[in-house]
Amino acid sequence: MSRLFGTDGVRGLANAEITAELALEMSVAAAHVLGREARAQGRKPKAVVGRDPRASGEFLSAAVIAGLASSGVDVHNVGVLPTPAVAFITGDMDAHFGVMLSASHNAMPDNGIKFFAARGHKLPDAVEDEIEAQIGQEWRRPIGAEVGRVHENRAGQARYVAHLLSTLPNPLDGLTVVIDAAHGAASEVSPEVFRLAGAEVYEIGASPDGLNINDGYGSTHLSRLQAAVLERRADLGIAHDGDADRCLAVDAQGNVVDGDQIMAILAVALKARGALTKNTLVATVMSNLGLLQAMRREGIEVVQTAVGDRYVLEEMRAG
Numbered sequence: 165m166s167r168l169f170g171t172d173g174v175r176g177l178a179n180a181e182i183t184a185e186l187a188l189e190m191s192v193a194a195a196h197v198l199g200r201e202a203r204a205q206g207r208k209p210k211a212v213v214g215r216d217p218r219a220s221g222e223f224l225s226a227a228v229i230a231g232l233a234s235s236g237v238d239v240h241n242v243g244v245l246p247t248p249a250v251a252f253i254t255g256d257m258d259a260h261f262g263v264m265l266s267a268s269h270n271a272m273p274d275n276g277i278k279f280f281a282a283r284g285h286k287l288p289d290a291v292e293d294e295i296e297a298q299i300g301q302e303w304r305r306p307i308g309a310e311v312g313r314v315h316e317n318r319a320g321q322a323r324y325v326a327h328l329l330s331t332l333p334n335p336l337d338g339l340t341v342v343i344d345a346a347h348g349a350a351s352e353v354s355p356e357v358f359r360l361a362g363a364e365v366y367e368i369g370a371s372p373d374g375l376n377i378n379d380g381y382g383s384t385h386l387s388r389l390q391a392a393v394l395e396r397r398a399d400l401g402i403a404h405d406g407d408a409d410r411c412l413a414v415d416a417q418g419n420v421v422d423g424d425q426i427m428a429i430l431a432v433a434l435k436a437r438g439a440l441t442k443n444t445l446v447a448t449v450m451s452n453l454g455l456l457q458a459m460r461r462e463g464i465e466v467v468q469t470a471v472g473d474r475y476v477l478e479e480m481r482a483g
Contacts, residue, residue, distance in 0.1 A: 169292040171472040173278030178220035184227040191231030193298035198261040214250035215265035216349040219374035233312035240317040246408035251284035253320040266407035286474035337362035342401040346382025350408035390418040424455040
């Protein structure tokens with residue numbers, strides 16, 4: 165049998181491959197594996213659950229929450245938020261783990277389940293394997309006050325927005341930006357952050373209805389963003405994918421600025437501020453030779469990892 169977890173959680177066709185039953189069983193298994201340390205200390209485990217706006221996310225998140233709470237985990241349901249927001253809130257709330265329901269840039273019929281460890285970090289492969297091995301096992305069911313409680317938590321978005329704003333070295337006054345949110349999880353958060361930072365913001369692809377995520381908008385469909393940047397005479401366009409864990413950009417002339425170019429721009433800017441740790445950029449093996457050569461000219465070392473943001477993060481933390 166092939167491994168259930170891929171490089172970024174579990175994904176597939178919602179209600180066919182990613183079913184409510186699977187979501188329930190996975191969350192029960194995760195509750196016992198990821199909540200083990202808290203229970204050993206005599207505490208109830210605490211988890212954060214979020215999702216993107218796909219219609220299937222409604223019943224899948226309900227199944228995940230049911231599985232966690234019935235396994236004795238207190239759940240903070242943060243609703244529709246970007247994947248990085250769920251990771252941040254998991255750490256910010258000192259939760260024992262987090263869960264995100266999303267299929268990222270995939271088409272609307274797909275969905276997925278991704279788990280975060282404490283502090284919002286990605287799970288090691290070995291922990292994912294342990295969760296997978298425990299799916300379908302019989303567990304003692306908590307009763308009475310031992311069952312988990314479910315809290316509807318909408319304060320997390322404000323905390324995440326404040327965190328993003330705190331990372332800006334300067335306000336964005338005078339900057340005109342077009343945001344393409346792919347009718348996804350960033351439809352509220354991204355325009356809000358740029359407006360609060362002082363930019364003039366125009367939005368496209370920011371009206372999610374549960375069915376239109378990634379449909380002709382977002383980081384895999386840039387033509388509308390390019391046209392909007394030129395029409396608005398904007399300085400910059402930013403395109404998210406459905407769960408806003410990645411982006412591409414468009415410059416003032418309507419040219420696409422790809423991921424390698426974005427990393428190069430950020431690395432050079434951080435080095436100029438003395439904020440690039442060890443003058444090193446971590447990228448995956450998918451980055452091209454042009455990035456390596458450009459960074460070498462700037463005196464910046466590039467360390468390449470396997471594909472997957474968990475491997476990038478592991479290298480950065482080890483760095």
